[in-house]
Amino acid sequence: MSSGSKPISQTLVIKPKSGWQVIDWKELIEYRDLFYFLIKRDVLAIYKQTVMGFTWAIIRPVFSMIVFSVIFGGLVKMPSDGIPYPIFSYAALIPWTYFAAAMTASTQSLITGKGIFTKVYFPRLIIPLTPVLSKLVDFAIAFVILFGLMAWYGISPTINLIFLPILILMMMLTASGIGMWLSAMAIQYRDIPQGVGFLSQLLMYAAPVVWPLSLLQERFGESATLIYGIYPMAGVIEGFRSALLGHNPMPWELIGIGTITALFMFISGAFYFKSKERIFVDVA
Amino acid sequence: MGFIMSDIAIEVSNLSKRYRIGLREEIHDTFIGSITSWLRSPVSNYKRVHNLSSFSDNGEPDDIIWALKEISFDVNYGEVLGIIGKNGAGKSTLLKILCRIAEPTSGRAVVNGRVSSLLEVGTGFHSELTGRENVYLNGAILGMTKKEMDQKFDEIVDFSGIEKFIDTPVKRYSSGMGVRLAFAVAAHLEPEILLIDEVLAVGDFEFRKKCLGKMQDVASEGRTVLFVSHNMSAVTDLCNRVILLHRGKIDEIGPTEEMIKKYIWGDRKELMGKGEKTWVKPSKTNWPKGVIPGKELAHLRAVRVLNEAGELCTKFTVRDNIYLEMECEIFRDANYMDIGFNILNDRGLLVFVMGDNSRDSDNRRGRSGLFRFTGKIPGDLLNDGLYFVWASLTEDNHIVHIRERDAVSFFVEDSMDPEGARGYYIRRKWPESAVRPKIEWKNSLI
Numbered sequence: 001m002s003s004g005s006k007p008i009s010q011t012l013v014i015k016p017k018s019g020w021q022v023i024d025w026k027e028l029i030e031y032r033d034l035f036y037f038l039i040k041r042d043v044l045a046i047y048k049q050t051v052m053g054f055t056w057a058i059i060r061p062v063f064s065m066i067v068f069s070v071i072f073g074g075l076v077k078m079p080s081d082g083i084p085y086p087i088f089s090y091a092a093l094i095p096w097t098y099f100a101a102a103m104t105a106s107t108q109s110l111i112t113g114k115g116i117f118t119k120v121y122f123p124r125l126i127i128p129l130t131p132v133l134s135k136l137v138d139f140a141i142a143f144v145i146l147f148g149l150m151a152w153y154g155i156s157p158t159i160n161l162i163f164l165p166i167l168i169l170m171m172m173l174t175a176s177g178i179g180m181w182l183s184a185m186a187i188q189y190r191d192i193p194q195g196v197g198f199l200s201q202l203l204m205y206a207a208p209v210v211w212p213l214s215l216l217q218e219r220f221g222e223s224a225t226l227i228y229g230i231y232p233m234a235g236v237i238e239g240f241r242s243a244l245l246g247h248n249p250m251p252w253e254l255i256g257i258g259t260i261t262a263l264f265m266f267i268s269g270a271f272y273f274k275s276k277e278r279i280f281v282d283v284a
Numbered sequence: 285m286g287f288i289m290s291d292i293a294i295e296v297s298n299l300s301k302r303y304r305i306g307l308r309e310e311i312h313d314t315f316i317g318s319i320t321s322w323l324r325s326p327v328s329n330y331k332r333v334h335n336l337s338s339f340s341d342n343g344e345p346d347d348i349i350w351a352l353k354e355i356s357f358d359v360n361y362g363e364v365l366g367i368i369g370k371n372g373a374g375k376s377t378l379l380k381i382l383c384r385i386a387e388p389t390s391g392r393a394v395v396n397g398r399v400s401s402l403l404e405v406g407t408g409f410h411s412e413l414t415g416r417e418n419v420y421l422n423g424a425i426l427g428m429t430k431k432e433m434d435q436k437f438d439e440i441v442d443f444s445g446i447e448k449f450i451d452t453p454v455k456r457y458s459s460g461m462g463v464r465l466a467f468a469v470a471a472h473l474e475p476e477i478l479l480i481d482e483v484l485a486v487g488d489f490e491f492r493k494k495c496l497g498k499m500q501d502v503a504s505e506g507r508t509v510l511f512v513s514h515n516m517s518a519v520t521d522l523c524n525r526v527i528l529l530h531r532g533k534i535d536e537i538g539p540t541e542e543m544i545k546k547y548i549w550g551d552r553k554e555l556m557g558k559g560e561k562t563w564v565k566p567s568k569t570n571w572p573k574g575v576i577p578g579k580e581l582a583h584l585r586a587v588r589v590l591n592e593a594g595e596l597c598t599k600f601t602v603r604d605n606i607y608l609e610m611e612c613e614i615f616r617d618a619n620y621m622d623i624g625f626n627i628l629n630d631r632g633l634l635v636f637v638m639g640d641n642s643r644d645s646d647n648r649r650g651r652s653g654l655f656r657f658t659g660k661i662p663g664d665l666l667n668d669g670l671y672f673v674w675a676s677l678t679e680d681n682h683i684v685h686i687r688e689r690d691a692v693s694f695f696v697e698d699s700m701d702p703e704g705a706r707g708y709y710i711r712r713k714w715p716e717s718a719v720r721p722k723i724e725w726k727n728s729l730i
Contacts, residue, residue, distance in 0.1 A: 012399065014384060015392035034424040041410055041421050048412035048453070119407045120425055121384040189333055278387040279337040281380070282303065 021274040027123050035126050042134035057138035058145050061093040068093075072210045081212045081247050087149045091244050092209040092237045094146060098139040099171050099233060100200040105131035106179020107196045110187040114284050124277045125270065128183045132176040136168075146244070158246035166255070167239045170262045174232040177265030180273040188276075188283045207233040213251070229257030232265075293477050293508040294359040294382065298391035301352040301377050301532075304336055351377040353532040354391065361397075362506040366519040366540060368547050369529035375512045378529070379403065379481050382510065397476030397508070400427055404481070406466030411455035415446065415465055418454055422469045436472045444468035471498045477508045482515070496521065516544050516631065517716075548630050548670070559589035559598040561691050578677070579685045581618060585654070586611040587675045587691040601699035602668055602720055606661040608638070610675050612686070613654050618679050623657050626674040627666075635671070635718050664705055664722035667714065668698040 028035075047053045065086055072078040073085030080088035106128045110117070113127045150157065186192035208216075213234070217225055228234050235258030238251045321328075352374045359365050367375050380386040382393055383401035408425045409418050419440055423433040433440075441447050444465045446457075454462055480499075496518060503509055503522055513519050519526060519540060526543035528535040536543060563576045563585055577584040590607040591597035600606050608625050624639030638659045672693045677686040702708055705722040714720060 010396075010398060012384075012395040013392060014381060014388065014395065016388050016390060033428075033430045036430070037421045037424040041408075041413065041417070044417065045410050045412045116408045116425060118385060119403045120401060120427075122425070122427075188337060281386045283333075283336045 017278055020271055021277075023125065023270055023274060024123065028125065031122050031126060034122055035130070038126065038130045039134045042130055043137050054138075054141055057141040061090065061097045061142050062145060064093050064097070065090045068210050078211055079215060081214055081241075083155075083241075083245055083247055084153050087146075087153055087155065087245065088212070088241070089210060090146055090149055091241045092207075094139065094142045095167070095171050095236050095240050096204060096207065096209050096233070097142065098135055099175050099236075100204065101138065102132045102135040102172070102175035103178050103182075104196055104200055105135065106176060107182040107186055108193050109179065110183045110280060110284070111190075111193065114187075118281050118284055124280065125180070125273060128179040128273065129176055132172055132179060136172075150244070155245055157244050158242075160243040160246070160250050163239065163243055163250060166259075167236050167243070170232055170255070170259055171236045173262040173266040174236075177262065177267075177269040180269030181265075184273045184276040184280075187280050203233070206231060208237050213238045213254075214248075225251075226253055226257060229254040230261050232258035232262040234258060291360055292358050293361045293363070293396055294510065295394040295396075296358070296382075296391075297356045297393070299352055299355045299378070299381060299388050299393055300350065300390045301374075301381060301386065302389040303349045303351050304347055350532050352381070352388075355532075355534055356391075357527060357534065357537060359508060359510060361508055363525065364503045364509040364511060364523045366523035366526040366543075367510065367512045367529060368514070368516070368519060368526055368543065369535075372531070373529040374532040375529055376403075376481060377532075379479055379510070379512050383479055395477060399477045399479065400473040400475035401479040402426070402470050402473075402481065405463060405470050409454060409462065409466060412453055414453055415441075415450040415457070419450075419465065419469055422466060423472075426470065426473055427475075428473065440468045440472050443471060467495055471495065475507065477510070478502060479510045481512045516548070520544065559596045559692055559694060560586065561588075561688075562586040577675075577686050577688045578612075581616060581621075581679055581683075581685045582612050582614045582677050584610070584675060584677075584686050584688055584691075585613055587673065587688065589673070589692050589694045590658075598694045600694060600696050601663075601701070602666060602696055603663045603699055603701055603704045604696075605663045606666075606694065606696075607658055608661065608673060608692075609656060609658045611654065611656050612677060614652050616652055620680050622676075622678045622681065624676055625659060626676065627661070628672045628674065629667075629718065630670040630672075633718055635666070665719055666696045667717055667720040668696050669716075670695055 047056060050056065052059065068089045069086045073080070073089070078085070109128045109131055110124075117124060117127060182192050182196060186196075213225065213228075216228060235251060235254035235256075238248070239255050242248045242250045355374075355378065367378065369375050377386065379401070380403070381388050382395065383399070383403065385401075385403070406418075406422060408421055410421065413421070416437075419437065420430070420433055423436075423440075424430070428436075441450055444461075444467070446461050446465060449457065449461065454465075457465075499509070499522060509522070511519065511522055523540045525537065526540045527537050528543045528547055536546065563583070586609070588596060588609040589598060590609055591600070592605055592607075594607070610623065610625070612623070614621075622639055624637055626637050627635045629635050638661070640657065640659075670693060672690045675686060675688045675691045676684065678684050698714060700706065705720045706714065
């Protein structure tokens with residue numbers, strides 16, 4: 001029975017944990033292949049057996065753009081900083097559609113991933129982070145239409161395009177921060193997924209998607225912008241418009257303040273998630 | 285981590301796990317009561333849901349369950365250790381803690397070596413994805429790297445036997461095919477320590493045999509396996525040593541055969557060596573409900589196992605006749621009654637049923653009164669082993685008046701008598717077939 005002493009390749013100690021947990025980056029890296037396959041599964045599975053396939057990634061923002069252009073551009077005559085309303089709103093809808101989808105999917109991720117994480121161990125942080133990455137595919141596809149629209153309206157992108165990765169990172173941090181907070185709550189309190197659709201609608205009107213930031217500045221002055229910048233999507237969306245359409249300089253104050261908030265949300269979300277993860281299986 | 289030498293693969297000390305089950309919901313019988321409770325429900329719901337994960341407050345102790353209570357044991361390298369026990373004994377909880385899925389409430393476990401766990405086959409399978417995509421996904425979930433899977437992919441597909449459909453979405457598979465593919469992935473894990481829960485209970489017979497074979501290979505390669513199962517024959521085949529769990533505690537750790545016997549027989553301990561069960565009619569006219577088996581048509585008074593001489597007996601040889609007797613009080617006339625016994629073996633298999641086939645209508649139906657029914661099981665029919673007897677009485681084919689499970693039990697021993705079914709097959713243990721009838725056999729030279 002006993003085959004004698006053996007060299008141990010790794011030792012694992014299992015014991016109750018309490019309080020705040022640090023994030024084990026080394027372990028996350030060890031599980032990168034799983035992360036990759038879960039993202040791939042998300043991307044592949046979503047459009048299987050649909051007629052339109054990846055076209056859906058375009059349909060959603062395009063139809064929102066059409067509706068907004070008719071209502072806000074046509075009927076309400078919403079100012080749009082001198083940019084044609086369709087492209088004004090579409091430039092905002094690209095990051096917004098991503099953000100809303102990633103945030104919602106991330107919030108629900110633990111509930112939908114119950115079948116996996118109750119059966120096998122892996123770093124649970126992977127679960128809410130998966131949709132944040134997989135939704136980037138839709139985001140990239142939606143860009144195609146934007147360049148078409150820009151060509152149509154004769155707008156050429158500016159050199160500020162190089163700052164887009166910063167903005168993309170910002171919106172990913174925000175979406176995953178919220179996702180980690182809410183998914184950890186949602187697995188115990190199923191009210192959270194009920195509310196998140198509503199929340200994303202509220203957040204959309206709070207962000208300068210259908211209206212320009214200049215409207216806020218006219219009414220409350222420049223300093224109001226700084227407070228508004230706490231909401232990271234404000235900086236992201238105005239940043240997208242400036243970088244792509246070049247009608248305004250890059251709103252660096254907004255982006256700077258928003259980055260701090262985004263980082264704060266991400267870090268606090270990760271810590272909250274880690275502190276709750278030991279009860280996920282028990283309450284799921 | 286360095287290379288520390290050790291004999292012990294898994295070391296568990298004082299491991300406990302506490303669960304809180306949801307509190308019972310209040311039921312209101314007045315309108316005002318339900319309105320107020322509805323208004324208060326967010327608060328009480330919050331408490332209820334919140335309490336699932338908090339134990340600090342003075343909650344009712346009724347809803348706390350210790351799924352595991354101070355478990356300690358060691359598993360040596362190269363050992364295949366089985367974990368058996370009734371439902372709720374804590375087997376799965378123990379495995380979940382060792383897999384790091386659930387966290388212990390107290391105590392600790394040290395696991396030395398690369399672990400893979402298999403709580404089910406096909407975790408993460410997505411029905412919209414193809415077999416190929418699912419193999420990679422499932423492999424990653426089980427802890428394989430992409431490189432490992434690239435190397436083993438052909439072998440996995442080969443083992444599953446569904447090469448033709450590997451690029452078809454899994455939802456088009458029959459359930460058997462899905463399981464085959466999933467098990468094929470699992471079978472190609474190469475951990476030092478493997479933790480398995482009841483995964484062999486799936487698939488068709490041929491495939492199960494193949495899986496069992498693969499597991500035996502794993503075990504014989506000197507890897508450590510911890511195996512939770514209800515399937516006693518699989519435990520017997522695979523394990524050297526078994527932990528018997530009972531209500532979250534270790535009942536005993538010991539050699540497989542012994543533990544399995546203890547598990548099966550300890551289950552129904554009150555029946556051991558007792559061939560009779562009787563119920564006395566109390567003197568009062570209104571009997572307490574549920575004390576005596578039976579409904580308004582009839583009540584069961586006694587069930588007995590008897591030998592040829594009509595004496596109570598629980599030990600027989602495979603060659604003996606066995607008599608089962610039931611006493612019933614029948615209160616009113618009925619059109620048609622079925623009276624009989626179900627005979628089950630110690631693996632829970634219904635071996636056969638026996639009932640009144642006597643055509644003796646005078647003593648069977650229509651009459652009320654106190655009756656005795658006796659059935660004879662001929663010798664040279666049952667295999668050796670432990671048997672359980674259920675007594676039943678039904679009216680008009682479907683109204684069940686009596687169903688007394690495990691009313692009595694008896695042993696049948698192998699007499700090694702060449703006059704019986706054995707003939708001259710006398711050296712070895714008779715196969716574990718359900719029955720061992722003595723059949724007529726003829727040899728002729730042609």
